[in-house]
Amino acid sequence: MGAKHSKVIGNFPFLNDNGTIETIKEAHTLFVLRGLPGSGKSILGKAIKEKYPQSLACASKFPPVADEAETDCDRYAQVDEGLEWGFKEIKNVIVVDDNHLAAKRLDHLTSLARDNDYIVLIVSPKTEWRNDCEKLATQSQWKLTVEQLNSMKQSYQEYIIPYFFGWFLLRRSAQEMRKNAEDFLKQLSEMEVFLKEFVGCVEWHSEEKFNLQEYFQKKPRTLHCTTKFCNYGEVPVCRAYAESKVVEDNYSKAFTLQVVALFVTPRTVGARVLLNKNQELLWPKEQEGDDGGDGKEKADLPFGSRAHITLACAPRVKAVQTGLDLLHILKLEEGKQPTHEVDVEKGQLCCYDEGQWILNLTKPIEVKTLFSGFYPKKTEPITESVGC
Ligand code: 2AM
Numbered sequence: 369m370g371a372k373h374s375k376v377i378g379n380f381p382f383l384n385d386n387g388t389i390e391t392i393k394e395a396h397t398l399f400v401l402r403g404l405p406g407s408g409k410s411i412l413g414k415a416i417k418e419k420y421p422q423s424l425a426c427a428s429k430f431p432p433v434a435d436e437a438e439t440d441c442d443r444y445a446q447v448d449e450g451l452e453w454g455f456k457e458i459k460n461v462i463v464v465d466d467n468h469l470a471a472k473r474l475d476h477l478t479s480l481a482r483d484n485d486y487i488v489l490i491v492s493p494k495t496e497w498r499n500d501c502e503k504l505a506t507q508s509q510w511k512l513t514v515e516q517l518n519s520m521k522q523s524y525q526e527y528i529i530p531y532f533f534g535w536f537l538l539r540r541s542a543q544e545m546r547k548n549a550e551d552f553l554k555q556l557s558e559m560e561v562f563l564k565e566f567v568g569c570v571e572w573h574s575e576e577k578f579n580l581q582e583y584f585q586k587k588p589r590t591l592h593c594t595t596k597f598c599n600y601g602e603v604p605v606c607r608a609y610a611e612s613k614v615v616e617d618n619y620s621k622a623f624t625l626q627v628v629a630l631f632v633t634p635r636t637v638g639a640r641v642l643l644n645k646n647q648e649l650l651w652p653k654e655q656e657g658d659d660g661g662d663g664k665e666k667a668d669l670p671f672g673s674r675a676h677i678t679l680a681c682a683p684r685v686k687a688v689q690t691g692l693d694l695l696h697i698l699k700l701e702e703g704k705q706p707t708h709e710v711d712v713e714k715g716q717l718c719c720y721d722e723g724q725w726i727l728n729l730t731k732p733i734e735v736k737t738l739f740s741g742f743y744p745k746k747t748e749p750i751t752e753s754v755g756c
Pocket of ligand 1: 532593594597677678687688689690691
């Protein structure tokens with residue numbers, strides 16, 4: 369796309385950042401274009417098509433309606449058919465072009481993406497006139513009145529805040545990470561010194577001999593490193609994060625995360641992520657230990673220490689626990705000698721009592737990700753499919 373276009377529809381990493389463009393070519397991404405009729409979605413769609421010629425575009429042929437909540441099956445049947453086909457064919461880039469004002473329709477699309485293991489990017493053109501209903505009325509091919517557009521604008525301006533923001537692993541990186549987690553658990557389950565210490569710290573009700581892989585049976589479906597948990601806007605101050613310039617500028621951008629350690633506790637299995645300076649910009653200032661925890665772990669640890677990928681949880685344990693477990697281990701690492709230290713092929717394995725083991729990797733594992741949000745609400749139950 370030429371600079372002329374980007375001046376009109378705005379700067380986006382997926383159009384202007386080479387690292388992101390290369391990453392998106394190997395990722396599986398659903399672009400959901402969102403905006404008022406005439407705001408520049410089709411120029412944006414064209415620019416995406418130019419950049420990713422193999423992409424699949426799905427657009428509604430129906431005129432826009434103010435109340436999209438009246439979800440009309442015919443209206444979306446053809447688009448959904450196209451999407452299903454694209455998911456089945458494993459198209460790398462799928463673009464769905466409609467106004468996408470109604471939360472219900474967005475929920476449907478983002479749930480489909482989740483079920484098909486696609487990363488969602490909800491993007492709106494940044495044209496100067498995108499919210500100017502008088503101008504849009506003269507511009508839209510559908511001959512909408514200013515009143516109709518004003519009524520649509522209300523739904524559009526209901527900002528879509530996701531369940532959480534984070535870095536989402538590309539399929540191949542997620543596969544590698546899962547394999548690393550499996551190997552890690554397998555290696556531990558064959559170590560006498562580990563089993564002896566760990567089994568005393570867990571509840572194991574089965575008659576069978578303790579089995580580590582079976583114990584950590586809850587596995588997240590979408591591997592990611594959460595930056596900000598928002599609960600769709602319910603979490604205090606999340607709106608400021610969601611609307612911040614740094615999130616706007618980095619939304620859809622590719623990042624390579626460095627995994628520097630794997631850890632296991634009686635509750636969770638996780639991967640510690642060491643953030644670089646650019647990644648730290650997206651790390652919320654108030655987060656360390658304050659979400660889901662009692663704050664006691666946050667003292668004195670370097671900024672961003674909680675960054676991690678949840679790999680598995682024990683029964684009845686929620687994914688949020690992984691970050692708290694990591695902070696706890698890092699605190700112990702600072703102040704205490706390990707009770708066990710074992711050199712293994714990939715690094716040094718240390719135990720800090722009460723079943724807390726960390727493998728500090730000699731060579732970090734690099735994972736490719738895109739920065740985005742997790743949006744679907746229609747999960748049954750939500751924690752089973754995305755987290756633990
Ligand atoms: P995680 O980042 O440790 O995996 C959906 O539940 C995702 O949001 C999970 O991946 C989870 O943890 C994260 N999450 C859930 N509740 C949270 C909270 N209160 N604070 C921070 N992250 C949370």
